[in-house]
Amino acid sequence: MTRTLHVISPLAWVAEVFEEELKTMSGGGAIDGGGVTNATAATVNACPRDLPATTAPVEGRSRAMERRNHEAGAETSWRVVGHHPWDRDGVMGLTCGNASSTGRGNGRGDTGGSGTTVPIDDRDALWIAPDLLVRCNAGRRRAGLAPWRFTAPTPRWMADLPHELAGRTVLVVQVEELRQWGRFPDGLGERPWSQLCDGKVSGFNAARRDITELQRALSAAPGDSTIMVSGHLAGISEEWTVTIRHGRVVASCGYCRHLPPDSHHIVTIFDDTAVAGTTFHTGYRAKAERLAELAAAAAGPISASLLVAFRTPDDPGVVLEAEPVWCSAPYPVGARMMTAVIDTIAEARIIDDDASTGTTPVIDGIPVATGGMDAAGEHDNEHEFKPDPWMVRRLMERLTTRRRMTPH
Numbered sequence: 547m548t549r550t551l552h553v554i555s556p557l558a559w560v561a562e563v564f565e566e567e568l569k570t571m572s573g574g575g576a577i578d579g580g581g582v583t584n585a586t587a588a589t590v591n592a593c594p595r596d597l598p599a600t601t602a603p604v605e606g607r608s609r610a611m612e613r614r615n616h617e618a619g620a621e622t623s624w625r626v627v628g629h630h631p632w633d634r635d636g637v638m639g640l641t642c643g644n645a646s647s648t649g650r651g652n653g654r655g656d657t658g659g660s661g662t663t664v665p666i667d668d669r670d671a672l673w674i675a676p677d678l679l680v681r682c683n684a685g686r687r688r689a690g691l692a693p694w695r696f697t698a699p700t701p702r703w704m705a706d707l708p709h710e711l712a713g714r715t716v717l718v719v720q721v722e723e724l725r726q727w728g729r730f731p732d733g734l735g736e737r738p739w740s741q742l743c744d745g746k747v748s749g750f751n752a753a754r755r756d757i758t759e760l761q762r763a764l765s766a767a768p769g770d771s772t773i774m775v776s777g778h779l780a781g782i783s784e785e786w787t788v789t790i791r792h793g794r795v796v797a798s799c800g801y802c803r804h805l806p807p808d809s810h811h812i813v814t815i816f817d818d819t820a821v822a823g824t825t826f827h828t829g830y831r832a833k834a835e836r837l838a839e840l841a842a843a844a845a846g847p848i849s850a851s852l853l854v855a856f857r858t859p860d861d862p863g864v865v866l867e868a869e870p871v872w873c874s875a876p877y878p879v880g881a882r883m884m885t886a887v888i889d890t891i892a893e894a895r896i897i898d899d900d901a902s903t904g905t906t907p908v909i910d911g912i913p914v915a916t917g918g919m920d921a922a923g924e925h926d927n928e929h930e931f932k933p934d935p936w937m938v939r940r941l942m943e944r945l946t947t948r949r950r951m952t953p954h
Contacts, residue, residue, distance in 0.1 A: 547623070551888050552666050554629045554674040554682065561628030563876040564673070567884040568624060624671070624888050627664050671892035672696075675873050676745040680933050680941050695896035698870040698931035699848045701743035701772050706845040706927075711837065713855075713864030714777035718743060722769030729757055734777050743772040745937035754778060771936040779864060781857040783807035786830055787877055788838040788854055791890040793847025795835040797883035800826030807857065815878060830856050830863070837863045846927025849890050850874075870894065870931060896930060914938050 553561035666672070672694060674682070683693040705718045715733030730738060740760050741752035750763055764773070783804055789797040802814040803826070834854040842848060851874035853866040871887065872894045879887065914935040 549624055549669055549671070549892070550664070550667065551624050551626050551671040551673060551891065552629060552664070553626060554672065554678055556630055558628060558630070560673065560876060561626050563878065564884065564888070565626040567876065567878055568626065568881050570881045624885060629664075668895075668897045669892075671872075671888050672895060673872055673876075673891060676931075676933055677937065677941060679873075680745075680938055684942070696870060696872050696894045696931045697849070697896060697928050698744070698894075699850050699868045700926060700929045701774060703845050703848060703850075703868055703927050704774060704776075704865070707841055707865060708844050711841050711844060711865055712776075713779055716774065716776040718772060718774050720769065721764050721767045721771045721773060724764065724773060724775075725761060725769075727757060727761075730775070734775060738775050738777050740773055740775045742934055742936065743774050744931065744934045747934075747937050747940055750936075766936075768935045768939065771934050779855060779857075779866075781808045782855045783858070784827055784830060784856045785866065786826075786834040786854045786856070786863075787874075788834050788852045789850075789871060789874075789883075789887050789890060790838050790842055790847075790852060791849050791886065791893070793839065793842030795838055796886035796890060797877075797879045798831055798835050798838075799877040799879045799883075800830070801853065801877065816875075827856070827859060829859065833863050837865065841865050848927050849894060 551564060553564060555561070674694070679694060679696075686693055701718045704712065705716045707716065709715070715731075715738075717731065717734070730736070737754045737756050739752060740755055740763075742750060747767075750767075755763060760775075764771075783806075785801045785803075787799050787801045788795055800815060802812050805811050805813055833856070837854055838852045841852065848868065849871055850868045851871050852868050854863050855866050856863050871890045876884070876887070914932050
């Protein structure tokens, strides 16, 4: 049975990585075990093209994991269709990157948006960035279509990690409370990291800020927006990404190296200018996978993409963040692991006939988050993703401005 992963992104390389990795299973010459080596360098945002691949030892645990993934996914294969969104009169449309493809519709005229030639079936997987999800769902509601819905780790999942797994103090707090702080609580340091939960806002990226800088950066934020504040981890040398499905590892891959450790010179697996000596530490794979499963056992099993950091070869590692699988960057993990990753993305879709939002707050017709502590309960480890109210309001303001400026 063949199913479709729909990648909705203006960045063509996202769909390309998914598609290329699904082709590496038989004799393609690429590592089918997570790209343990990396001989690339450039900028952190470079597109992943012509990634060099060399053989490297893979931990026995990872080989066994790949066999399980391959056996579990033997009856299902995936194809990838890229959709490249564009704006017209403030309404989100989708154009298909592969117009010659055919798809299975759901029988309700739902083709994902105007201009799309490949229907989006309820059985299909969707990859989409949170800001595009907000914009697409706004257009879908105006067209009388049900919004796309997904599960995600609650914002509190990181804060619930034991200190030995997070490696630092992690707090989740609403802006209204944060504005009352005269200084940071003990354990955060003078300049901790701060970032928005449940989405992103232009101009407020994850960054280190002192209390004055943070409160100034949040001056336009609604009081019910939710922020994660975490202490700084010094000396990071290498970061790995681990995908977990219901708390069990299905894929892992070296992501970036800090050269030297704790520096701002970061070489990622997506970079495309070769530099000698930038291989990942092979011993970190088993540690990253073990840490991910320990974290899921401690804070609650989730399906997510975890970022794990290491400082020294004998470091057990720490969990830096947990992101929803349906918007996490794809990595060169090989076909077996990539199949398991897409299976996990597909499971994250919420498909039912009841698109009601109950008592969830709504902005411009879009349900928004309330700190991840509303309908699901404060201690649940997963919930239905609802974008932060700051992100929704910012995006709706931009769309309203564009509609006003567009000649009719």
